[in-house]
Amino acid sequence: MKRQPSTRIVIADDHPLFRGALRQAVSTALEGADVSEVGSLEALTEALDTGGDADLVLLDLTMPGVQGFSGLLFLRADHPEVPVIVVSANDEPSVIRRCIEFGALGFLPKTADVAQMGEAIRAVLEGSVWTPPGIDLNAPVDAETATMVRNLSSLTPQQVRVLMMLSEGLLNKQIAYELGVSEATVKAHVSAILTKLDVDSRTQAVIAAAKIAGTAWATTGASATL
């Protein structure tokens, strides 16, 4: 599919101010781009569902209702074909590598200047992967983590949703209600998840997901508030 003159870009960040700054940078780098902004993951998926797939999504890792990599994971599962650049204040190499492992095509530190943003956006739109200089994407990864990342990536969109709800401690019945399906369906998904993650119980699945998908949770999240 040939790209239309108006490239469609969606900015997903819960901070309106930073959304504005990003929009500014995008407009400068890409004249005539169709830029829209959303402040939550729900709004993002809705925008992608209704407006058709975008050419690029700029995704903040920490948004309301999403912690750690689960937002990226969720987006990747729901719209595998949409290119994603992760935008985050946390620019540790391990985080950047994890983002790329989970299918992001680029990583933009929030400290990046406009020139870098433009560079990253253009690179990703052209189909290549962009990360800040000095990041070795081929650094050795501990084997156990690598297999778990593969396992997580093999989950279908709905299974990712279910896993995220498992991680909130919901019962099958509650998940069924939330998703608007029967409990039998949820059980089927849970069984599939357990098989794919190679664990025996929902609790172990939650533990595994917490280990890998990050869940900045308390460890980093609390240290920010404390």
Next chain:
Amino acid sequence: MKRQPSTRIVIADDHPLFRGALRQAVSTALEGADVSEVGSLEALTEALDTGGDADLVLLDLTMPGVQGFSGLLFLRADHPEVPVIVVSANDEPSVIRRCIEFGALGFLPKTADVAQMGEAIRAVLEGSVWTPPGIDLNAPVDAETATMVRNLSSLTPQQVRVLMMLSEGLLNKQIAYELGVSEATVKAHVSAILTKLDVDSRTQAVIAAAKIAGTAWATTGASATL
């Protein structure tokens, strides 16, 4: 109980080299002290069980088989009366405060010099609390976290053990075998834990424990290896 001339001090750290350095500092600060070293939590509890309660334990937060604050929590649950100084390379204020909240009487950064170590040890032996300068122990803490910390602290020793095993994804039956008790007992403990933590299922208990007790788990543990 009056303190005998020979003060009994146990150093718990998995790094032999640093154990030696600590022993050196302790000996300098406290002549004639009875200093013993252990390299794991099991060895520590065994030392405390057989040799009688020590006058002071210097505890490293990261030891084999223990992550995050669970080691401290476990020790506090098993030997509430033994004074503990946490020794850690991680000297973030939030970590230090959390240690004190969980009942440690002191916090010693691994970067501390011998003079500071002696100061800390003497202060704690005299019954006061010692932290590095510039740490405000009364800093406002987010309410939700505070209640969870209280809840966790209210667990009995055995309940802490059970909660730690829940966090490993073990079944009631497996926990029963590990602890050498019946499954009925484990169920009783689990029920008590659920009540105290104010949650409805074991999975939610694990999530709550992971949030609060730190579980350096992947977030810090992986970033160290990656």
Next chain:
DNA sequence: GCCCAGTTTCGCCGTTTGTCGGATTTGCTC
């Protein structure tokens, strides 16, 4: 058109989980 993967549903079955009430022992404190 066919096929495939994902999603959805069902029923059956055994296991696990969690609650409730009651019970005993231990050890500590008053």
Next chain:
DNA sequence: GAGCAAATCCGACAAACGGCGAAACTGGGC
């Protein structure tokens, strides 16, 4: 000794969980 909390155990029960086989529907790719 009385009182108390912790830990241990029991039986019974309802709910939740998880596996198995089977079936149907969907959307996209060949």
